[in-house]
Amino acid sequence: MLGIETWVFWVATAACAYMAWNIGANDVANAMGTAVGSRSITMKQAVLLAAVFEFAGAFLVGGHVTDTVRKGIVSTEIFQGSPEVFVLGMLSAMLAAGVWLNLATFLGLPVSTTHSIIGAIVGFGLLVGGLPAIHWVKLGSVVMSWVISPLCGGFMGWIIFTFIKRTVLTSWNPVRAARRIVPILIFPVATILVLSILYKGLKNLKLDVPFNQALVIALIVGVLAHIAMKFFLAVKLKDIPKKRADAFGQVEKIFSYLEVGTACYIAFAHGANDVANAIGPFAAIVAVFKSGDLAMKVPVPMWVLALGGAGIVVGLGTWGYRVIETIGGKITSITPSRGFSAAFATATTVLICSKLGLPVSTSHTLVGSVIGVGLARGMAALNLRVIRSIINSWLITIPASAVATVLIFLVLKTVAL
Amino acid sequence: MKRTIFDLFAKSPFGPLQDHMRKVMDCVSLIPDLYRALEEEDEINFKRLVEEIKEAEHEADKIKNEIRGDLPKTVFTPVDRDDLLEVLSLQDSVSDYAEDVAVLLSMKALPFPATMRNEFWKFLEQVMVTVNHYAKINEELDELMEASFGGAEAGKVEEMINQLGREEHETDRLQHELVRKLLTMEDKIGTLNVIMWMKVFEATGNLANRAEKVGNRLRLFLTK
Numbered sequence: 001m002l003g004i005e006t007w008v009f010w011v012a013t014a015a016c017a018y019m020a021w022n023i024g025a026n027d028v029a030n031a032m033g034t035a036v037g038s039r040s041i042t043m044k045q046a047v048l049l050a051a052v053f054e055f056a057g058a059f060l061v062g063g064h065v066t067d068t069v070r071k072g073i074v075s076t077e078i079f080q081g082s083p084e085v086f087v088l089g090m091l092s093a094m095l096a097a098g099v100w101l102n103l104a105t106f107l108g109l110p111v112s113t114t115h116s117i118i119g120a121i122v123g124f125g126l127l128v129g130g131l132p133a134i135h136w137v138k139l140g141s142v143v144m145s146w147v148i149s150p151l152c153g154g155f156m157g158w159i160i161f162t163f164i165k166r167t168v169l170t171s172w173n174p175v176r177a178a179r180r181i182v183p184i185l186i187f188p189v190a191t192i193l194v195l196s197i198l199y200k201g202l203k204n205l206k207l208d209v210p211f212n213q214a215l216v217i218a219l220i221v222g223v224l225a226h227i228a229m230k231f232f233l234a235v236k237l238k239d240i241p242k243k244r245a246d247a248f249g250q251v252e253k254i255f256s257y258l259e260v261g262t263a264c265y266i267a268f269a270h271g272a273n274d275v276a277n278a279i280g281p282f283a284a285i286v287a288v289f290k291s292g293d294l295a296m297k298v299p300v301p302m303w304v305l306a307l308g309g310a311g312i313v314v315g316l317g318t319w320g321y322r323v324i325e326t327i328g329g330k331i332t333s334i335t336p337s338r339g340f341s342a343a344f345a346t347a348t349t350v351l352i353c354s355k356l357g358l359p360v361s362t363s364h365t366l367v368g369s370v371i372g373v374g375l376a377r378g379m380a381a382l383n384l385r386v387i388r389s390i391i392n393s394w395l396i397t398i399p400a401s402a403v404a405t406v407l408i409f410l411v412l413k414t415v416a417l
Numbered sequence: 418m419k420r421t422i423f424d425l426f427a428k429s430p431f432g433p434l435q436d437h438m439r440k441v442m443d444c445v446s447l448i449p450d451l452y453r454a455l456e457e458e459d460e461i462n463f464k465r466l467v468e469e470i471k472e473a474e475h476e477a478d479k480i481k482n483e484i485r486g487d488l489p490k491t492v493f494t495p496v497d498r499d500d501l502l503e504v505l506s507l508q509d510s511v512s513d514y515a516e517d518v519a520v521l522l523s524m525k526a527l528p529f530p531a532t533m534r535n536e537f538w539k540f541l542e543q544v545m546v547t548v549n550h551y552a553k554i555n556e557e558l559d560e561l562m563e564a565s566f567g568g569a570e571a572g573k574v575e576e577m578i579n580q581l582g583r584e585e586h587e588t589d590r591l592q593h594e595l596v597r598k599l600l601t602m603e604d605k606i607g608t609l610n611v612i613m614w615m616k617v618f619e620a621t622g623n624l625a626n627r628a629e630k631v632g633n634r635l636r637l638f639l640t641k
Contacts, residue, residue, distance in 0.1 A: 029421060029423075030421075030422065033421075033422075033423050037423070037426065110421060110422045110424075165564075165565045165567065165568075169563065169564045169565055169567075169568065170564050170565065170567045170568020170569060170570070170571075171568060171569060172568075172569045174564075244560055244569075244570060244573075245559075245560050248560060248563045248564070252563075323421055326421065326423075327421065327423045333426060333428070333429035333431075333432075334426060335563065363422050364422075366422065367422050367425055370425055370426075371425075371493075374493055374495070376565070377495035377496075377565045377566055377567075377640070378495065378565055379426075379493075379495065380429030380430070380431055380494065380495065380562055381426070381427035381428060381429050381430055381487075381488075381492050381493070381494050382425055382426065382427060382492065382493040382494075383424060383425055383426070383427040383491060383492055383493075384491045384492070384493050385424075385491045386422060386424050386425040390422070
């Protein structure tokens, strides 16, 4: 059995890396897309920033305690006494989700890595434990969140852009208005960023900060950012251009800083949240090997987080950068004020949802936010057909990765047990 | 090629709408030269200009068709899609009338009567002022998009459209004066030529009419 165990362990390591690679290849571009599309940063800068912030997010914050069976969708009792079935099941889930993501990329379906791994685990749970093994209410709330998160993103995007429009873009003197409003905007941006990093993460680095303390620090950073921005703009926007066209150029330049900052935050948050899709099942396998027992929650060793983070960066370097290139060559109609509105709406929505324990898709929330900005008359042209292909991918991903998991599990069982 | 959620972003119609109007202006701005060549009986230049006008009109048509192709019903724009297509089609009709003028003038040898010289050039200048004024409004489209079609920028464009109406009204007045003059010349230039000139004036005046109409359609883009 030791031989088999070693063998399973290495296959699981490879499967985890494969899944992380897929996340890097598929999803990473989403954080940087709007910033590249509005020409706030070059593609090279985007790839570099994405790599740094995705890795940092995955390594520093990524699932310090990863739910063994994602978000308690499948009950673990059914595996008590047969940890080897559980190990093979998790392995199958990783492989199936990875293969499905690869296939979906090939077919051009905008699928979510989060949805793939949930589908895979549901498939495995159904095979082993039947219908009662699935916590249907929990699964229902997860599916609901897929509908709700784009709607929330849309609502936030609409509000943020309408605010910028009312206060800056439609004013008689946009530059003077920006000098007043942007420092006000930077306050919630900085506060929310710092709060989420301090409170959600860094436990890994043994820097456990209680919420009250984190909130105070975040507010202080927010105020400091506000003051710094005020001084920066006072120097930067000394002379106010006569022509409105030049004024808009200056205003958009200011928003491009905000936009890049928010994009880095999305990359960070994405690394933190989505790395769990790759390393969650793997960490569970490692824990079983270590203790021979099953646990609902398992601590993740640092090297596993590093593996996940590295996998994402390699995925970004081999495939993801091409996606960024495609995007960069395409979107020219988006400007930094719009990109910022959509990105900030997405970041906030994803943060709130993950606080509520709902695994939402960053990409789909971003789609909702962009449409929200569009409804506030911010986008030059949106192709709404994409919504249909996203809904199609929702409907197909869960059964597809579930079936793939079952098939892979049956094969592995005959080979290994 | 890999598809992503960023397929959500369709091609903006506003930049191409400006390209289209610039092409229309390439075409229309040849009209005064054409009349000058006619007046000076410079046949070589006249023929060249007719061809150039036809060519520019064709180019504008091509841009128009491209924009229409990029705007299927599933594309969501910040202004009503029908208004957008109507603005495009009205802009295009300006170059259509420029081509009409060129074609009418080359149908038969039409001598330029020196007696209507003053009235004619005053009229044509006002036509060009009107069309140019709309072209300037069109050049505001990118700033309008940036300001999301509201606020101070919309106010500025609204005032420009009001001014466009006054310019067009002046064009009408000068056209009536010119026609009155023409009708006194029947004995000198013959009935057929009077009819031809009437048609030419009508097509020329339509350049301004259409410019005014498209401006008013563009008014629907603005947020009140």
